[in-house]
Amino acid sequence: MTQRTRPLRLAIVDDYAVVVAGVAGLLAEEHIDVVETGASQSVLSDVDVVLYDTFAQVQGRGIDLEDFVRDSGAKVVIYSWNLHLAMVDQAIAAGARGYLSKVLTGPEIIAALERVMAGEIVVVTGDDESSAGGAGDWPGREVGMSSREAEVVALITQGLTNQEIAKRAYLSINTVKTYIRSAYRKIGVTSRSQAVIWGLNNGFEPETLRSIDPALVVRPPD
Template identity: 75%
Template sequence: MESKRQRPLRIAIVDDYAVVVAGVAAFLADEHIDVVETGASTSVHSDVDVVLYDTFGQVQGRGIDLEDFVRDSDALVVVYSWNLEPKLIEQVIAAGARGYLSKVLTGPQVVAALERVMAGEIVILPGAEEASGEGEGDGDWPGREAGLSPREAEIIALVTQGLSNKEIAARAFLSINTVKTYIRTAYQKIGANRRSQAVLWGMQNGFEPDTLRTIDPELVLRTARTSPRTAG
C-alpha cells in the first residue's frame, strides 16, 4: 500500500539548548520533513504532526515536562536521546510518548521511525550502540568542540544547573560511580579541578539553558493551507 502522505512531515524540535536544537534541525534538513518550530521546553504553538523531544540536559521541574507535552499537545510526542536505559524508556512510554529514538540513528532512519509513529505504531529504536551514549552521530551539543562526548556534556549540563551527583545519577539512571567517572573525564577535558570551576566553565560555554522559541512563519502558513485537520 502506498503512503497517503503527500506532504512533508511537520515537526517541532524541543530542547532547552539552542545548539542542540540547531544541530537536530540541520541533521534532518535534507529529509522529507518541515521543521516548523524549534526551541525551549515551552508549549508548542504550531500545528505539527510530531514533537521531537530532545532530552539533553533536561531537568524535571524545568520548563514543561514530557507529561505536559503529551497531555496538552495534539501532536504525537517522540523522545530523542543518547540515554538508552531500559527503565527510562519504560517511564517515557508509560507517560504517553509514542516513540523513543536513539541519536545514533541516521536522518533517514529517524524520519522513517516518525512516519511509523504517524501510522499508529509505538516505535522504540535504540540503535546499534545500546546504552553506551558515546556514539557521536551528526548532531551538535555544548562542549563538543572541547572534546566532550554526548554523555559527558549532558553530565556537565546537569552540574551547571546545580544538580548533585546523587540527583544526576537518579536523573540519568546511572550509578554514582559512573557519574563520578564521567565527571572526572569531563573535568580533565575542560581543565576543571573542582565543581565550582566546572559550573563557571559551563556558564561560559553554552551550558545554561536557553528560552528562545522560533517558529517558521512560511511553514506555518503552508501548514494552514494544507492541514487535513480542518476537514472536521
C-alpha cells in the same frame, strides 16, 4: 504503510540551541518541515510530531513530557542518548509515541516517525555514542566531551548533585564521578564551582528561545 504526499511537520524541543541546531541540521535533507524549535515550553504551532530531545532535561523544571502530551495534538517522540530501559518505559507510560536513539541517521529517524504517524509506538535504540549529526550535537563537543560527559556538566551547571545526576540519568554514582573526572580534565578545571563557571561561559546554561518559521505556520490544505 502509505507514503505521505507532503512533508512531515515537526517541532524540535530542547533547552540548548546547539542541540536543536544539530537535530535540525541532521534532518535538513529529509522530507520534513521543521516548523518550530526552541526550549522546553508548550509548542504553539500545528505540527504532526514534537521531537523532544532529553539532553540535560530535569523532571519538574519547566515543561515535562506529560505536559507536551496533554497540551499538544501532535504525537510526542523522545530523542535521546540515554537508552536505559527504565527511562524508555517511563516515557512510553507517560504518553510518548516513540523513543529514538541519537545514533540513527536522518532517513532512519524519518522512517520511525512515519511509523509513529501510522499509529505504532516505536522504540529504536542503539549503543554507539558516535553521532551522525556533526559538531553541533551537544555543547562541549568541540573540546572533546562525549555526549554523556557533556550532559553531566550541563546538569552540574544547573545545580544538581552527583546523586541527583545519577538518579536522573540512570547511572551509578561511581559512573557519574568517572564522567566528571574525565570532563574536568578536558575543560581544565579541578572543582565543581570552576566547572559551573566554565559551563555558564560555554553554552551549558539552558535557554528560553523559541523560533517559528513564518512560512510554515499555516498547515497546507489537504
